[in-house]
Amino acid sequence: MADQGKVDPMHQFEVQKMFDMFHVGNHEVAFTTSAMWMVVAGLLLWVFMIGGMKRQLVPGRWQVAVEGFTGFISGMMNANIGPEGRKYTPYVFSLFMFILMLNVIGLAPLGLFGVHPFTVTSHFTITGFLAILSFSIVLIVGFWRHGLHFFSLFVPRGTPWWLLWLIPVIELVSFLVRPFSLALRLFVAMTAGHVLMKVFASFIIDGIAAGPAVGLGVGIPSMALMVGISGLELLVAGIQAYVFALLTSLYLNDAINLH
């Protein structure tokens, strides 16, 4: 909080050091709040998946839930890439579940229990890392499978010969923009959603501070909007994880099957 009675909507994105660990060159590696929530997400995911490992022929509820997620991703890989996509399902599944878990943990009302919630995916260092990872895998798979023929990706089928000087340039730019759009989309969606919620929350607090009449007049509509926006943000949390996974699978399809 900047001033007394004012809510700084950006404060929630601050990473706090919890303890120092070691140095890499000039850089210090510390255990941070961001690191803590990533560890929590990984462990929660692990616990969730263990519930699906009973491997029963007739699954229980938990196993059905886990198999629903795995089936969702393997179905998406199958639809977008084909049978060869199966090899990359573990990566896309990990990506989807990790991002989804981080997004949802960021929205969880943990403040009620005195914990400071933090949305890891609202930092472009994290989304950028994941986007560059996906992009690198696409490049490696593409050049591994097709060699220099992978560059034919920049000449879509049916390009007229007199446009050959322009289309590859456009295609190259759109290809190189992919990791940025992948990283920024998730980072911006998460940041914007959380800022919006914080702004509406500050309306309620400021309204109450200005007196009961203003407090009720501003607070009640703001609260109603926040309920709606919270639901919307949950949807966005799922959609953004899905979009990240979907685009990764589409880019992988380019690398595996070319055009």
Add this chain to the structure above:
Amino acid sequence: MPQISQFAESWYAASQIFWVLLTFGFVFFVIGRGMLPKIEATVDARDRKVADDLAAAKAAHAAADKLEETYRQQSDASRAAAQKAVTDAKDKAAKDAEKRLAKVDAELDDKLSAAEADINAARTSAMAEIESVAAEAAGDLVAKLSGVKVAAADAKAAVKAVLHG
């Protein structure tokens, strides 16, 4: 925006990258590579089992249909055989009866003709007797009436002429 302002701090990027590498590495290797294939294998095994069971059920259905068909064919065949046996037996019985009837007929015919022959023989012998008696009677009559003795042969011829016109 702390995402940008904190970027300048020396610990921020290193910590973020280190921990995302570690946690995402854990998620990828333990969950993605370790657990996901097992869950997918379970799902695949279940799908295969369902498909196999469905195929087995379909095969059993087809087998049952075939069995019913052969049963029907067999029952049709045996019914036809039974009908044939019945008609054969009927035919045979009819033929036997006819034969027996014919035999009896022939016997009766034989008897009838024998009887007729007997009757004819009896009649001719009776006629012959009548002739001789009549000739005798005629000779006697002529002798009584006219006193003329008629030879037996003449009487016989006269009687014969009268009798046979």
